[in-house]
Amino acid sequence: xxxxxxxxxxxxxxxxxxxxxxxxxxxxxxxxxxxxxxxxxxxxxxxxxxxxxxxxxxxxxxxxxxxxxxxxxxxxxxxxxxxxxxxxxxxxxxxxxxxxxxxxxxxxxxxxxxxxxxxxxxxxxxxxxxxxxxxxxxxxxxxxxxxxxxxxxxxxxxxxxxxxxxxxxxxxxxxxxxxxxxxxxxxxxxxxxxxxxxxxxxxxxxxxxxxxxxxxxxxxxxxxxxxxxx
Numbered sequence: 001x002x003x004x005x006x007x008x009x010x011x012x013x014x015x016x017x018x019x020x021x022x023x024x025x026x027x028x029x030x031x032x033x034x035x036x037x038x039x040x041x042x043x044x045x046x047x048x049x050x051x052x053x054x055x056x057x058x059x060x061x062x063x064x065x066x067x068x069x070x071x072x073x074x075x076x077x078x079x080x081x082x083x084x085x086x087x088x089x090x091x092x093x094x095x096x097x098x099x100x101x102x103x104x105x106x107x108x109x110x111x112x113x114x115x116x117x118x119x120x121x122x123x124x125x126x127x128x129x130x131x132x133x134x135x136x137x138x139x140x141x142x143x144x145x146x147x148x149x150x151x152x153x154x155x156x157x158x159x160x161x162x163x164x165x166x167x168x169x170x171x172x173x174x175x176x177x178x179x180x181x182x183x184x185x186x187x188x189x190x191x192x193x194x195x196x197x198x199x200x201x202x203x204x205x206x207x208x209x210x211x212x213x214x215x216x217x218x219x220x221x222x223x224x225x226x227x228x229x230x
Contacts, residue, residue, distance in 0.1 A: 001083060001086070001207060002062070002083070003062060003081045003206070003207065004060070004061050004063070004064055004065060004081065005058065005078070005079055006058070006060075006061070006077065007076075008059070008071060008075050008077075009051075009056050009075055010054050010055050010057070010072070010075045011053060011055075014072060014075070015054065018070045019070075020055070024216070026048050026055070026217070027046055027048075027216060027217050029068065030044065032066075032068035032070075033061070033066055033067070034061070034063060037063075042215070043061060044059055044062070044063070045059070045060045045061075045209045046058060046060075046217045046220065047096050047217055047220040047222070049096075058220060058222070062207070065078060085223075086199075086202075086203060086206065086223075088225050089195060089196050090193065090194065090196070090225070091193070091196075091224065092192070092193055092224045093190075093191070093192060093193070093222060093224070094190070095144075095189065095210060095219075095220070096187060096188075096189050096217070096219075097188055097189075098186060098212050098216070098218040099120040099140055099144075099186065099188055099211065100118060100143075100186075100211075100212055101118060101143070120136065120140055137162055140162045140190075144160065145157060147210050147211060148194065151201050151204070151210060152197055152199065152200065152201025152202035153194045153195060153196050153198075153201075153202050153205075154194065154195045154197055155190075155193070156192055156194075156195075159193060160191070160192035161190070161191040162190060163188065164187075165188060206223070209221070
């Protein structure tokens with residue numbers, strides 16, 4: 001499983017000049033690193049971070065990426081990740097995810113015929129109510145532990161940190177017509193330590209990502225046994 005990790009670091013002014021005005025523009029821009037690739041053949045994950053001085057954009061891909069023509073040369077760095085990197089049993093990790101949960105009733109308490117998924121996130125009520133804040137954190141920890149179990153590793157829940165990120169509002173076309181519908185991605189960063197239990201499932205999670213909304217920059221599992229590249 002040969003993977004490539006590209007890191008792009010651009011200051012705010014340069015990002016604005018080349019049209020990277022929001023998260024959605026960044027994820028559209030990632031396709032420029034794979035010219036001619038149809039969307040159905042997507043084999044990469046992305047992650048966008050605001051560093052305080054500018055932006056850091058990560059692209060993890062199976063194919064070798066090409067630096068977009070409007071990306072400054074000093075901003076772009078790519079390296080191949082050796083397979084031996086993943087032979088370790090334990091890693092420090094950071095995961096920017098879009099956690100969701102199933103609900104079977106609406107805001108009025110009415111039972112729904114079919115369950116639906118809604119984002120898990122800290123909101124204004126959680127900030128005012130400590131108990132709600134605890135409940136949300138518990139739901140986030142539960143979500144991360146479920147994902148870990150599904151993807152072949154354990155997380156140290158005692159040291160696991162959850163960092164709330166700004167929510168992302170997006171629009172998408174309906175599957176039934178051409179109308180566009182608004183949606184929300186609730187971004188949470190999980191930071192902690194993991195231990196590999198099932199290497200095959202773990203490597204699939206590394207390659208394919210974890211959780212929903214991968215096309216919008218979520219799910220990239222950043223790993224670091226010693227030094228950090230993510």
